[in-house]
Amino acid sequence: MDEVAYVEDLVRRRGYALMYHRVLAKHDLPVLRAADGLVSAAYLEHRSLDRKTKELLFVLSLTVLRGDPAHIASHVRVALEVGATPTEILEAIEIALPEAGVVAFQHGFDVWREVVGAEGVVLPSEAETGAK
Structure with a gap:
């Protein structure tokens, strides 16, 4: 080949x-x-863990290691394809908080946010001015 x-x-x-x-x-x-x-x-x-669980573990481990964003994004996309919800992926990333800290969490969170298109709340003062 x-x-x-x-x-x-x-x-x-x-x-x-x-x-x-x-x-x-x-x-x-x-x-x-x-x-x-x-x-x-x-x-x-195929072993004991299903593909969805393995993808969630990959997203978490790459987040903790502050892996390349493209690598994390590829596993977020595959996790979605094999049935993980955006919320389940976020929960996996959140596990980084107590063990690896907020900087590692933010690294994975930013990739997740971009891949799933997550948006934050808009404050009334921002809605009036158009600021974000």
Whole structure:
């Protein structure tokens, strides 16, 4: 399987491909295959946890580690695709607060907000002036 076919298969199995997957496929496909094997065993293969739970855990762990926003967003999107609600994803991100703090929480929260299109309350004074 060539590198393009491999990345297409990765997208089919995971639901996304990050830029590092694409670059590594072109420059060191054997290492991508090895890393993908570990991810497949721990994340993609059916075991005790269902895919929705694994996606929520991924969103939380990437939030705590302050992962790349595109990486977090990809898991938020897949979580939605496999049946998680925006509220369930937010609850997973909120678990970061007591253990990793508000800065880590805000990192994941901002990605979640953008992906799901969440808006805040508009104060009466802002509604009158059009300020946000």
